[in-house]
Amino acid sequence: MLRSPLHDKHLELGARIVPFAGWEMPIQYAGIVAEHHSVRNEVGVFDISHMGELEIAGKEAESFLNRLLTNDVSALSDNEGQYTLMLNDEGGVIDDLILYRLDHDRYFLVVNASKIEEDVAWISSQLVPDISLTDHSEVYGGIAVQGPEAIALWESLEPELPLPERNGISESADGTILCRTGYTGEDGFELFDSVDRIDDWFARIIEAGATPCGLGARDTLRLEKGYPLNGSDLDETHTPHEAGLGFFVKLEKVAGFIGSEALAAQKEKGLPSRLVALRLSGKAPPLRQGYEVSDPSSGAILGTLCSGSLSPTLGVGIGMAYLPVSFAAVGNHFSILIRGREFPAEIVKKPFV
Amino acid sequence: MNVPENLHYAESHEWVNPENFEAAPIGISDHAQAELSDVVYLELPEVGKVIAKGDSIAVIESVKAANDIYSPVSGEIVEVNEALVEAPEPINADPYVTGWMVKIKLSDTSEIEGLLDSAAYQKILS
Incomplete structure (x- = not known):
């Protein structure tokens, strides 16, 4: 089990530690609900040291990455980033990641902790001469500072180190990386720095x-x-179009990309399923991964939840599931089976909040 | 950790108040509520249900997980704390008083003797 460079800090702060993607990570400090609201209303800080940081460099890096990833890399200027996906030949998702262009021949990729090894193996198998891949995951720790007050917090802490524009990246003279991105839907930034410096940032941001x-x-x-x-919610058996991520897939890229032929064929034939957002109506338990979703009229099981929880903002159970396309329209009603009882749910538009 | 002396405890962290064998309140300990963290949903049994010691009497859900609550004694459910179904916060805030979940009519009062007293329960927490 790997330990974050912030591990001792987490213990001091009273965190409850759980295994996640091969790491011992804090699942909560004071409580999930309070922490959730602090990010929606003020500002919170997360340890993201488990995430992977890769660098791809070389004169032809742009065309290499355009072949490797679904989004259009040529749309990036220096210090800009984009959400993108890495697919297998069948169009299934290996990983979703953020790609940042540091320079025309140097790109920074932030990938999922659980996929670092797989990503590195896959990219290595695709490498061409004069393109290099470096895995910095053990060099960098990371924190995400998120919430409506995140930017003001940073500006008062480090007025000399301006944050990049939305989705952008900047690198300070001594190697601190700032990205104006996150995973909460709030404004904020992610900071990557060497493992021996990250705890100082974490402490100062909490302070x-x-x-x-x-x-x-x-x-x-x-x-x-x-x-x-x-x-x-993403795996190698579903395509980005099924996951509702078509916006980040540029099938029109002239040279194509890994998986593009399979995606084009699937689009032609019609999608088999779609990842839908399900919301319970009224007083009901939180949703959980694995709960079955059924057609209330026939009782047929149509799918299972791939994610589920309670929305602290809405106070109701929310989840996502892949359902057959013919059922996957907003406003459709379903039953979700929880401990033998059926609870009514409806497909709603994403986002829930 | 708060462990009142007038209650008896199960190793699975439920408490029962033995003062009234006809309607003994049952809940979870301060330690248990802290471990569960924010309770967001509670499922209670029907009044009249007959249960054996160790049966599941409630399901408590936090944001992260669902947990069964087991009865420390056998008997019949004579009352449930409906207010908690609407607003489960007292389970965390006041687990020994307003956070009681069910009241049970004991079918075998000798089961109380088999439970942990406050000192013994504190020992297993330490």
């Missing part, structure tokens, strides 16, 4: 007023926004 938040709140915050979690 400046951010609430320490664990993976529990990270999950409820992202789910309220309908953001998929790889391994739960």
Whole structure:
């Protein structure tokens, strides 16, 4: 089990530690609900040291990445980032990630903790001469500072180190990386720095007023926004179009990309399923991964939840499931089976909040 | 951790108040509520249900997980705390008083003797 460079800090703060993607990580400090609200209303800070940081460099890096990833890399200027996906040949999702262009021949990728090894193996198998891949995951720790007060907090803490524009990246002279991105749906930024410096940033940001938040709140915050979690909502058996991520897939890229032929064929034939957002009506338990979704008239099981929780903002159970396309329209009603009882649910538009 | 002396405890962290064998309140300990963290949903049994010691009498859900609550004694459910179904916060805020979940009519009062007293329960927490 790997330990974050912030592990001792988490213990001092009274965190409850759980295993996640091979790491011991804090699931909560004071409580998931309070942490969730602090990010929606003020500012919270998360340890994201478990996430992977890769660098791809080389003169032809742009065309290499355009072949490797679904989004249009040529749309990026220096210091800009984009959400993108890495697919297998069948169009299934290996990983979703954020790609930042540091320079025309140097790109920074932030990938899921659970996929670092797989990503590195896949990218290595695709490498061409003069393109290099470096895995910085063990070098960097990371924190995400999120919430409506995140920017003001940073500006008072480090007025000399301006944050990048939305989705952008900046690198300070001594190597601190700032990204104006996140996984909560709130404004904020992510900071990556060497493992021996990250605890100082974490302490200073808490000192400046951010609430320490664990993976529990990270999950409820992202789910309220309908953001998929790889391994739960994304996998190699579903395409980005099924996951509702078509916006980040540029089939029109002239040279194509890995998986593009399969995606084009699937679009032609019609999608088999869609990832829908389900919301329970009225007083009901939280939703959980694995709960079955059925057609209330026939009783047929149509799918199972790949994510589920209670929305702290709405106070109702919310979840996501892949359902057959013919059932996947907003406003359709279903039953969700919880401990032998059926609870009514409806497909709603993403985001939930 | 608050462990009142007038209650008896199960190793699975439920308490029962033995003052009234006809309607003994049952809940979860301060330690248990802290472990569960914010309770967001509670499912209670029907009044009149007959249960054996160790049966599940309630399901408590936090944001992260669902947990069964087991009865420390056998008997019949004579009352449930409906107010908690609407607003479960007292389970966390006041687990020994307003956070009671069910009241049970004991069918075998000797079961109380088999439970932990406050000192013994504190020992298993330490």
